[in-house]
């Protein structure tokens with residue numbers, strides 16, 4: 001059975017794509033077969049984060065039924081499998097976004113975990129990304145605008161009968177300007193899975209087109225991503241170093257049955 005986990009937020013730019021690729025990479029390091037899907041079809045960022053802006057078969061092509069979802073899987077040199085989107089504005093034209101949940105669910109039985117990187121907010125596109133999942137992780141930054149929006153996303157997820165796994169608080173400065181964690185927990189009424197710090201190495205990883213869990217496997221953020229991944233699969237992260245080769249781009253692999 002395949003798990004479908006959406007990474008969602010109310011406010012944009014809080015770190016969903018960063019969380020999606022790093023949880024995906026961490027789960028892959030735990031030996032899980034994982035595919036991260038870029039469901040932010042209006043502003044697909046996974047290819048940008050991972051250095052593969054030229055995509056032959058994107059999720060957009062699959063939604064338009066030109067292609068099979070199995071042919072849209074790319075292997076990143078970090079070991080992460082992704083289904084990227086098409087960054088061109090033209091690819092959005094006549095895109096029937098409401099088909100996305102059904103198409104993503106064609107991955108059922110073909111992999112162990114599907115991580116769905118959602119668009120922010122509560123409009124059509126974000127709702128389709130929520131509908132594509134069965135479980136959801138909410139990402140927020142520790143400020144009131146993002147937390148207020150996160151609460152709306154949690155309510156929307158519940159209306160769709162999704163299981164809310166918890167909240168990742170990202171870009172925490174750990175100073176008096178952050179909303180205290182106990183207040184975030186009380187406002188959102190869900191577990192805080194992890195608090196990821198504001199981390200200068202994130203920019204370095206982005207520049208290298210890799211998840212930080214690959215470029216800086218032993219830094220605080222990476223270890224926290226691995227702890228969340230471990231929790232998702234009911235195990236505990238006990239440490240250990242990983243390779244840190246940094247060259248290469250996305251390579252199309254598809255899925256062979």
Ligand SMILES: Nc1ncnc2c1ncn2[C@@H]1O[C@H](COP(=O)(O)OP(=O)(O)OP(=O)(O)O)[C@@H](O)[C@H]1O
Pocket residue numbers: 009011012013014015016017018019040043045118119120170171172196197198199200202203206221
């Ligand atoms: N903990 C962090 N420390 C520093 N920079 C971070 C951190 N998390 C994310 N970033 C940076 O913040 C920017 C936005 O992150 P990201 O693209 O993951 O957000 P998003 O929620 O997916 O955005 P969107 O809503 O547009 O899809 C990126 O440049 C990313 O590298």
Ligand SMILES: [Mg+2]
Pocket residue numbers: 016017018040045117118
């Ligand atoms: Mg994003």
